[in-house]
Structures are given as C-alpha cells and as structure tokens.
Amino acid sequence: MASTLSTSEATRLAPATRSLRDRGKKRPGPYPYWFYIVPAIIYVVFFMVPTFASFYFSFTRWDLFTSTWIGLKNYKTFFAEQALIIGLRNTLIYAVITSGLKVVLGMALALLLTSKIIARGYLRSVVFFPVLVSTIGIGLTFTVLMDPERGLINQALGVVGINGPGWLTNPDLALFSIALVDVWKGVGLATVIYIAGLVSIPQEYYEAAEVDGAGRWKVFRNIMLPLARPATATVITLSLIGGLRSFDLIWAMTKGGPGFASDVIASVIYKQYQAGFYGLSTAGSVVLFLVVTIIVVPLTWWLNRGEEVT
Amino acid sequence: MKNTRGVVIGGAAIVLSAIFFLVPFLFSFVIASMDRTQANQLEFTWPQPFVLLNNVAEALAARDYLMIIAFINSIILTVASVAALVILSAMVAYVWQRRISRWSPLINILVLAGLIVPPAIVPTIWVLQTVGLFRTMPGLIFIEIAYGLPFCILLFRAFIASVPRELDEAAVVDGAGSVQIFFRVIFPVLRSVVMTVIILQSVLIYNDFQNPLYFLPGTENATVQLTLLNFQSQFTTQYNLLFATILLVTIPPLIMFIFFNRKIVEGMAAGSVKG
Numbered sequence: 001m002a003s004t005l006s007t008s009e010a011t012r013l014a015p016a017t018r019s020l021r022d023r024g025k026k027r028p029g030p031y032p033y034w035f036y037i038v039p040a041i042i043y044v045v046f047f048m049v050p051t052f053a054s055f056y057f058s059f060t061r062w063d064l065f066t067s068t069w070i071g072l073k074n075y076k077t078f079f080a081e082q083a084l085i086i087g088l089r090n091t092l093i094y095a096v097i098t099s100g101l102k103v104v105l106g107m108a109l110a111l112l113l114t115s116k117i118i119a120r121g122y123l124r125s126v127v128f129f130p131v132l133v134s135t136i137g138i139g140l141t142f143t144v145l146m147d148p149e150r151g152l153i154n155q156a157l158g159v160v161g162i163n164g165p166g167w168l169t170n171p172d173l174a175l176f177s178i179a180l181v182d183v184w185k186g187v188g189l190a191t192v193i194y195i196a197g198l199v200s201i202p203q204e205y206y207e208a209a210e211v212d213g214a215g216r217w218k219v220f221r222n223i224m225l226p227l228a229r230p231a232t233a234t235v236i237t238l239s240l241i242g243g244l245r246s247f248d249l250i251w252a253m254t255k256g257g258p259g260f261a262s263d264v265i266a267s268v269i270y271k272q273y274q275a276g277f278y279g280l281s282t283a284g285s286v287v288l289f290l291v292v293t294i295i296v297v298p299l300t301w302w303l304n305r306g307e308e309v310t
Numbered sequence: 311m312k313n314t315r316g317v318v319i320g321g322a323a324i325v326l327s328a329i330f331f332l333v334p335f336l337f338s339f340v341i342a343s344m345d346r347t348q349a350n351q352l353e354f355t356w357p358q359p360f361v362l363l364n365n366v367a368e369a370l371a372a373r374d375y376l377m378i379i380a381f382i383n384s385i386i387l388t389v390a391s392v393a394a395l396v397i398l399s400a401m402v403a404y405v406w407q408r409r410i411s412r413w414s415p416l417i418n419i420l421v422l423a424g425l426i427v428p429p430a431i432v433p434t435i436w437v438l439q440t441v442g443l444f445r446t447m448p449g450l451i452f453i454e455i456a457y458g459l460p461f462c463i464l465l466f467r468a469f470i471a472s473v474p475r476e477l478d479e480a481a482v483v484d485g486a487g488s489v490q491i492f493f494r495v496i497f498p499v500l501r502s503v504v505m506t507v508i509i510l511q512s513v514l515i516y517n518d519f520q521n522p523l524y525f526l527p528g529t530e531n532a533t534v535q536l537t538l539l540n541f542q543s544q545f546t547t548q549y550n551l552l553f554a555t556i557l558l559v560t561i562p563p564l565i566m567f568i569f570f571n572r573k574i575v576e577g578m579a580a581g582s583v584k585g
Binding site for chain 1: 315321323324327330331354402405409420425430433434437438455456457459478479482488516523553567571579
C-alpha cells in the first residue's frame with residue numbers, strides 16, 4: 001500500500017471517520033480537550049490570577065500577607081509625585097523614539113540588504129547578531145563606551161574635534177542615549193521582518209513599474225512602502241510593546257538615573273517594590289497595563305483594518 | 311556598471327557595519343584580554359600582555375565559582391522551561407487548530423492577551439508565595455512557561471494548519487488513541503517548527519533578566535544575567551574581569567547563532583508576523 005491516500009481510499013475512509021466524529025460527541029475523540037488542562041492551569045495561575053488580582057491590590061496598602069483597602073490613594077500618590085510622572089512621560093518618549101527609529105532604520109537597512117551589493121550575507125548577520133546577545137551585557141558594554149571622559153565614543157569624537165556630551169550623566173540626554181542603544185540592539189529584528197516583507201513582493205510589480213518608466217523613488221513610494229505595510233505594522237506593534245515595557249537595558253545602564261531622569265514605569269515598579277510599597281508598585285503595574293492596552297490594542301486594530309481594505 | 315555600484319555601496323556598508331556593530335564586541339574582547347592596569351585605562355588598543363584565558367579563569371572562580379553555579383542554574387532553567395513549552399504549546403495548538411469549538415475564540419483572546427499584557431509583578435510574587443514556589447527554581451520555570459506559551463502556541467498553530475488532517479484520520483482508523491496519535495503521528499511531523507521554538511525560546515529565556523530578578527533573587531541560585539549585573543559593582547576596578555564575564559555570557563547565544571542563523575531569522579520573522 002502506498003503511503004499517500006488515493007482518492008478511492010479517501011472516500012472509503014470517509015464514512016468511518018464520520019461515524020467516529022458522531023461518536024466523538026460522547027467520547028473525547030482524537031482531539032481531546034484535556035490537552036488544554038495543564039497549560040491552562042499554568043497560564044491561569046501564574047499569569048491571569050496575578051493580572052486580575054493586581055486590580056484589587058492596587059487599591060490597598062499591602063505587605064503580601066494583609067491588605068487594607070485605601071481606595072484611590074495609590075493612584076493619587078502615583079500621579080502626584082514628580083518622580084513617578086517623569087516615569088510615565090519617559091515611558092512614552094522611549095517607546096515612540098525606539099519604534100520610530102526601528103521602522104525607519106529597519107526599512108533602510110532592509111532596502112540596502114535586499115539590493116545587489118557584495119557581502120549581503122555577512123552584513124545581515126552582523127546587523128542581526130545583537131538581537132541575540134544578553135541585554136545586560138550590551139548595557140554594561142555601552143555604559144563603558146559612553147563614559148564622558150574615558151569612553152571610546154567621546155574619545156573618537158574628540159579625534160575629529162567634537163566635544164562629546166555626558167551621554168548617561170546628562171539628565172537631558174540619558175534617556176535618549178539608552179534609546180539609541182535599544183535601537184542598536186533591536187534594529188536587526190526590524191530589518192529581518194522588513195526583508196521578509198520585501199522579498200515577498202511579486203517581481204511583476206517591479207517589472208510593470210519599469211515598463212511604466214517609474215524611478216527609484218516612485219517604486220519605493222508606490223510599490224514597496226504600501227506592500228510592506230504588514231511588515232511595518234508588525235515592527236511598530238512589536239517595538240511599541242517592547243518599548244513601553246522596557247526595563248532590562250535601562251536598569252543595566254543607569255538604574256533610572258541620574259536622579260529620576262531615565263526612570264520608566266517598569267523601573268518605578270521595581271523601585272517601589274524594593275522599597276516595600278507593594279500596593280503602590282501594583283498600581284504602577286496597572287498603569288503600565290492601561291498604557292500598553294490603550295495604545296497597542298487600537299493601533300493593532302487600525303493597522304490590521306487598513307490591511308484588509310487594500 | 312551595476313556591479314561596481316554593488317561593490318562600492320557594499321564596501322561602504324562593510325566599513326560602517328564594522329564601526330557600528332563590530333567595534334563594541336571587539337572592544338569587549340580586547341579589554342577582556344588585558345591585565346588589570348591596562349584594562350582600567352579603557353583604551354581600544356591591543357592587549358599587552360594578552361591574558362584572556364587567565365581573566366576568564368579568574369572571572370569564573372570569583373566569589374567561590376559563582377559564575378559556574380549561575381551557568382548551571384541558567385541551563386536548568388532554560389532546558390526545563392523550553393522542554394515543557396514545546397510539548398504543552400504543541401498540544402494546545404494541535405487541538406485548537408483541529409477542533410473548532412466554543413473554546414476556540416476564548417483561546418484566541420487569551421493568546422493575544424498574553425502577547426500584549428505586561429505581567430503584574432507583585433501579585434505574581436504573592437501567588438508564588440501562596441503556592442510555596444517563591445524564590446524557587448520550579449517557580450521561575452512555571453513563570454517562563456506561562457509567559458512563553460502564547461508565542462509558541464501561535465508558531466505551532468500556523469505550522470499544524472499545513473499538516474493534512476488525513477494523517478490523524480488514518481491513525482484513528484488504525485485504532486490509535488489520541489495520546490498515541492499526537493505523540494507518534496503528529497509530533498514527529500512538527501520537527502522543523504519544534505527546532506525553531508527550541509532555538510528562539512532558549513535564547514529568550516537564557517537572556518531573561520527581569521523575571522529571575524523578581525522571582526528568583528539572591529546570589530546562591532541566581533541566573534547568569536543576574537550574576538553579570540552583580541559583577542558590575544564587584545568589578546568596578548577590574549574591567550578586564552567584567553568584560554571577560556560579558557564574553558562568557560555571550561558565548562551560548564553566539565554558538566546558537568553560528569549553527570542556526572537561518573533558522574533563527576526565519577523563525578523570528580515568521581513568528582512575529584503572526585504575533
């Protein structure tokens with residue numbers, strides 16, 4: 001007997017499977033629901049219960065054992081304290097900058113790395129590798145590289161006569177410097193997503209454009225950009241979610257400093273937790289949840305809706 | 311004409327990529343190879359004398375071989391979480407893809423929520439404490455599984471959709487039970503996506519910093535990433551040892567990258583487009 005099913009065999013099997021499916025109403029059948037049980041328990045206990053519990057505990061003064069209802073006081077504290085407001089503002093700035101730069105640079109690099117140049121494979125590897133490296137390792141390396149006097153970056157700038165700034169010591173600059181390192185590490189992922197999007201554009205479009213005599217810019221503007229829209233949607237969604245939640249890199253580089261200049265919601269949550277303000281920390285988690293949901297859910301919906309229309 | 315263009319632009323790109331992407335790694339490497347006095351100058355020059363192996367040995371031996379213990383912890387965490395993730399998410403994705411029911415939309419919502427919603431930290435600690443798993447390796451493993459499930463389920467589901475149903479139906483006719491069908495017939499067919507999930511998740515979980523920081527704190531059972539950050543304050547005047555540690559921590563992802571470059575890139579692109 002051949003391993004593949006012929007048409008006649010398939011029809012012969014059809015009644016048998018149908019009767020099995022009828023019986024499946026009484027018995028579990030070949031796709032039993034109990035396959036869901038273990039993962040569902042893990043997911044519910046360790047992810048969903050804490051998420052729902054956070055709404056309650058954010059309204060309490062809490063030491064993990066006893067909680068006292070104090071209404072909106074944690075939220076009032078959160079929005080009254082300058083340090084915490086800075087964290088909220090910084091989270092938004094950081095997310096917008098990193099995703100914006102990842103879209104632009106990812107697209108540019110993808111265009112470069114799909115064009116006819118030498119050493120494409122090597123270049124793709126080099127750009128992508130930082131994605132896989134430990135965020136803490138990269139954070140520590142760049143903290144040294146960005147040292148105002150001894151750091152390699154300012155020494156190199158000094159050679160060409162530029163007096164480099166205190167990348168991480170200047171309060172106005174620290175957050176942006178970390179954002180740049182974040183882009184350095186993450187742009188490889190945006191690039192491979194764009195490359196996948198660009199190579200899936202059918203060759204005929206380019207041929208038709210060539211026949212019509214369209215220039216490079218027109219091909220990019222009217223063919224590549226619209227047809228790579230799903231890739232753009234993915235890059236924006238992913239980097240916004242990552243940017244709004246980001247913690248590791250900031251913690252490795254400045255711990256939110258100098259002062260509170262590079263604090264984000266995630267680092268505020270950690271600091272309040274360390275200080276023992278569990279209720280306040282949980283309010284921070286709820287604020288982060290709301291920020292992420294309010295921004296990402298409508299955006300994803302809007303980006304995907306546009307996709308269906310075209 | 312076109313070729314010269316390709317060479318010129320490609321050449322320029324090689325130079326720029328070397329400055330922007332290779333120098334930070336080369337810098338780590340040369341500092342990690344210097345002796346203490348030279349390393350503390352933080353200059354990007356050739357190490358004189360070249361003592362990389364000594365530094366690596368010293369970094370590993372620091373604080374009673376803390377880094378070696380950390381590597382063992384990270385390996386246990388990664389292997390256990392990834393093994394469980396592969397089997398559990400394949401099982402969910404299989405039933406979810408094959409059996410349309412009133413549960414299907416619910417799973418859809420849960421998976422999307424898992425990808426978007428940031429975990430609530432302190433309540434999670436409270437849950438872990440309640441079930442007696444706070445500050446334990448099994449507790450952290452459960453956390454990694456819970457957070458990794460949505461992404462893995464999506465990857466598996468997309469692949470299972472391309473596996474013909476006739477395969478399961480033939481096995482049913484042969485009288486195989488559902489567990490047998492899944493493990494003997496379906497699972498072996500998923501080999502390629504299983505590899506993708508293993509590679510992606512092991513890099514992610516090995517590099518994870520935030521979850522070990524909250525749920526498995528302390529120095530004795532710390533993972534590699536935590537120990538690395540602890541060494542920053544330990545090695546403030548020994549940059550050679552700090553960078554030797556950074557190099558050590560970078561080796562596992564580097565090995566993954568050398569062997570599975572294509573697979574990682576394909577998996578990340580495919581997985582994120584679906585997510």
